[in-house]
Amino acid sequence: MDVVFGFVGYDFAVLVADRAATQQIIVQKSDEDKIAVVDGTKIMATSGPRGDCVAFAEYVAANVRLYRLKYQHELDVKATAHYARNELATALRKGPYQVNALLAGVDANGPELYFMDYLATCHRVNTGGHGYGGMFCLSLFDKHWVPNMSRAQAMELVDLCVAEVCERLVTAPTEYLVKIVDKKGVEVIEYDATERLAKRREVQMQAREAARQAAARVGA
């Protein structure tokens, strides 16, 4: 029941994942990092049993690193996605890795996001999500995602998505990790939904109150 989603912005890509490691109805841990750093400009959020996710993310990251050491240049995001998909496809017939992933990165072609599932689907997308939480976000992306979003707009959209998940999902986690990747590297934002959404609600209330007073003044 992981909540994992992400999208691309102007010169960056954002991935968001909750921090709960769960086993059936038990929350075993609430400070888990589900967004692996593949290399300086690529990150991968994974959803599924934690063991498979960690194993897969480490395997991909290690091979990307090996490639860089061997050939003295970095893999494109596209090549990394193709490689990761290939590994999922190979594993599918003998295992498989029960991992759904979102791979985001920035290279000479700009920011890119790839959607992958354990059946080895791979699509380049502008927005994407996994699990029930991800599904709630999809309609918000349809309505609110626009090309070339700024960082402020991106965080606004993350707020909207998390608010929706918290409102509609039975087992909504409250702790999230937001990672923003651009050509300079990865920025990590710890995101406490309760705190952040309360602040947001307060701002909205104040705005509504101000609007009401303004309307009353016009009426008088």
Add this chain to the structure above:
Amino acid sequence: MARRYDSRTTTFSPEGRLFQVEYALESVNHAGTCVGLRTNTGVLLASEKKTMSKLLEQSSTPEKLWKIDKHIVIAVAGLNADAMILVNFARLVAGQYKARYGLPIPVENLVQELGDHMQGYTQFGGLRPYGVAFLFAGWQGGFQLYQSEPSGNFSAWKAAAIGASHQAARSILKTEYSEGLDISEAKGIVSKVLQKTMDCMSLTEDKVEMVYLSYNELNGEVELERILL
């Protein structure tokens, strides 16, 4: 005395040399000359064909220029039979890269893989090294020209020559080469080099193979064009 260190490829001579590797280089130096030149719009590869007899059936396939992938061609100097094994290997490596990463192989990756493979025969178990040197022409965001040797060494060049009298060829290239050549100037230089290095009176069509690798901006594809003298 030399024989004591000759017969094993993996044994150093007292002067610290590997004779078999040097002999392999020697076999390359007896082969027809190959010249490569980078221009501002592509890479020109040319090689001398040693026509043996007019009774020989003219084959439609080239002798010394091989296409490895859509964006890489190589010119061969040395033992043709050895070269074909390496060409096969190079095509395999290029194909595997494409299958793994979904992108055409960067030229340097291919050269490095081939170099690693060739180096193995200068170190392990009683086999002789490949008697082949290559010129690689390729496109990957820009044009590239690489040269490789039987030892597994490789290097990148703006203009390069391998094979018989490659030193003479290289010195001509050194004086003639300038940045930002166009195709006709490049063709002129290459013809001049071949004319000077081949031991025949006139340069004729059946003695030379030439290919020009360029990039088509419109459809984003690498184009290979057979160039006539």
